[in-house]
Amino acid sequence: MIALSRRELLRLSGLSLASGLVLAACGKQSGLVDDNAIASLGQAPKITPLAEAEVTDAVLLRTAASLEYNAIQTYMTALDLGILTGDLARVAEMAKRFTDDHQQHADAVNALAVKLGAKEYTCSNTRINDLYIAPALKIITEDGNPNPAMDIVALAHAVENLAAETYQSVVGLLTDPMLRADAIRIGQQEARHAALLAQILNPGLQGVGPTPNEKTGKPNIAAVPSPFGSLANIQLAIGKPKPDGSRITLLLETPSLNSLIYESVVCQA
Amino acid sequence: MLSDNDINLLAFTQTLELTTRDLYLTVVGLKTLSEDEGALLAQFHSHHVAYEQSLNGLLSKNAATARNETVFADFATRLSTSSTPWATLLEIENTLVATHAKTIESIESAKVAALMASIIIVEARQAAILATLTTSDLSAALDNNATALVAS
Numbered sequence: 001m002i003a004l005s006r007r008e009l010l011r012l013s014g015l016s017l018a019s020g021l022v023l024a025a026c027g028k029q030s031g032l033v034d035d036n037a038i039a040s041l042g043q044a045p046k047i048t049p050l051a052e053a054e055v056t057d058a059v060l061l062r063t064a065a066s067l068e069y070n071a072i073q074t075y076m077t078a079l080d081l082g083i084l085t086g087d088l089a090r091v092a093e094m095a096k097r098f099t100d101d102h103q104q105h106a107d108a109v110n111a112l113a114v115k116l117g118a119k120e121y122t123c124s125n126t127r128i129n130d131l132y133i134a135p136a137l138k139i140i141t142e143d144g145n146p147n148p149a150m151d152i153v154a155l156a157h158a159v160e161n162l163a164a165e166t167y168q169s170v171v172g173l174l175t176d177p178m179l180r181a182d183a184i185r186i187g188q189q190e191a192r193h194a195a196l197l198a199q200i201l202n203p204g205l206q207g208v209g210p211t212p213n214e215k216t217g218k219p220n221i222a223a224v225p226s227p228f229g230s231l232a233n234i235q236l237a238i239g240k241p242k243p244d245g246s247r248i249t250l251l252l253e254t255p256s257l258n259s260l261i262y263e264s265v266v267c268q269a
Numbered sequence: 270m271l272s273d274n275d276i277n278l279l280a281f282t283q284t285l286e287l288t289t290r291d292l293y294l295t296v297v298g299l300k301t302l303s304e305d306e307g308a309l310l311a312q313f314h315s316h317h318v319a320y321e322q323s324l325n326g327l328l329s330k331n332a333a334t335a336r337n338e339t340v341f342a343d344f345a346t347r348l349s350t351s352s353t354p355w356a357t358l359l360e361i362e363n364t365l366v367a368t369h370a371k372t373i374e375s376i377e378s379a380k381v382a383a384l385m386a387s388i389i390i391v392e393a394r395q396a397a398i399l400a401t402l403t404t405s406d407l408s409a410a411l412d413n414n415a416t417a418l419v420a421s
Contacts, residue, residue, distance in 0.1 A: 093407070094407065097407050097411070101411065164390055167386075168383075168386045168387060168390050169383075171373070171379075171382050171383050171385075171386035172379050172380060172382065172383030172386070173379070174379075175379075177373060177374055177375060177376060177377070177382065178374055180373050180374075180376075180379070180382045180386070181370050181371065181373040181374040183386075184370055184373060184385075184386045184389050184390075185370050187386070187389075187390060188366055188370070188389050188390060188392075188393035188413070189393070189411060189413075191390045191391075191393045191394050191397075192393050192394065192396065192397040192410055192411050193411070194394070195393075195394040195397040195398055195410075196397055196401070196407075196410055196411075199398070199401065204305070205303075205305035205306060205308070205309050206305055206308075208309055208312070208398055209308070209309070209312045223394060223397070223398050224312070224313075224316075224391060224394045224395055224398065226391070227315070227316040227319040227320075227391060228319070228323075228387040228388065228390075228391060229386065229387035229388070229389075229390030229391055231387075
């Protein structure tokens with residue numbers, strides 16, 4: 001064991017400090033040119049910082065309005081495809097009524113946002129469209145899909161559930177109790193839309209409560225799938241069945257921080 | 270910690286759910302119902318039990334212990350004199366939806382409001398299904414013209 005006196009220890013630490021200063025002086029700041037001798041792989045991307053955005057009551061209301069336009073567009077597309085015929089002619093009638101409801105909802109939540117000093121938002125939510133609705137429509141309308149009409153109903157059902165969940169979730173986020181009540185009054189009607197569409201997809205009283213699919217074990221579509229309103233992701237199985245019988249499943253989630261309609265977001269309609 | 274205001278409102282809500290639980294019990298075993306109809310009513314009854322119990326847990330020692338006898342008597346009479354229970358049950362569910370939404374206007378706690386919202390969503394679904402058992406008119410399933418009950 002090496003024994004060092006207090007004086008020697010102090011001398012050693014002073015020497016270490018001086019060495020550090022010399023090395024630092026020999027670095028970049030002393031005028032040395034970088035010879036690129038150190039290998040580098042790729043380049044760090046330039047990061048564009050997001051604008052400062054606050055999740056206010058107005059933002060939540062504008063986001064809800066955007067989803068109403070997503071629903072309207074979904075129904076308009078469904079009707080334009082002209083496939084809701086025969087046994088599904090009743091769904092076409094439902095789609096028209098539901099479209100009117102969604103327009104009323106959009107007007108109502110936009111009016112509330114304007115009351116708060118925000119601008120109304122009359123466009124669909126781009127991210128929700130890009131992530132869920134557009135891909136779903138692509139799958140549904142692909143050649144080989146044996147039942148695009150029922151898949152369109154399934155998409156509408158998923159969008160209605162998404163809207164109902166969104167209103168339910170914003171109740172816990174809105175700061176004004178009156179707005180919470182306004183939100184759930186709209187949300188409860190979205191839930192009614194979803195329940196009626198569920199009865200098209202899985203008709204009869206046996207399709208009301210939760211049941212498992214005998215082949216896949218996954219839950220069947222149900223009008224009243226749980227005792228409390230769920231905020232879980234929404235499964236949408238569509239498209240041409242694979243050899244094992246399964247189909248492409250999209251998971252829809254309520255708008256999050258990257259899909260809210262902040263006050264800086266401008267409708268490009 | 271719930272405020273006194275929220276405790277009063279939640280106790281009123283729990284009273285209504287207790288009342289609805291008991292109203293469903295009066296019809297759930299009716300022999301005139303099919304097996305599927307009976308199962309449907311049993312499911313909806315169990316949901317109201319769940320609501321009453323969740324509110325009971327929130328309220329703890331402040332929980333309500335009795336149903337609203339006036340509301341019970343009114344709807345029970347109508348259930349007993351109708352050939353089918355669907356229209357009356359629809360009105361009950363619609364009344365709950367309207368009342369709970371009205372209650373949310375005055376509830377201070379956002380968490381409690383969120384719980385109420387999760388109940389309303391399902392009661393609205395139940396109302397829509399009950400409406401389809403009475404008529405093919407879409408408006409009956411979608412529009413809620415029921416009047417909210419007021420806490421006394």
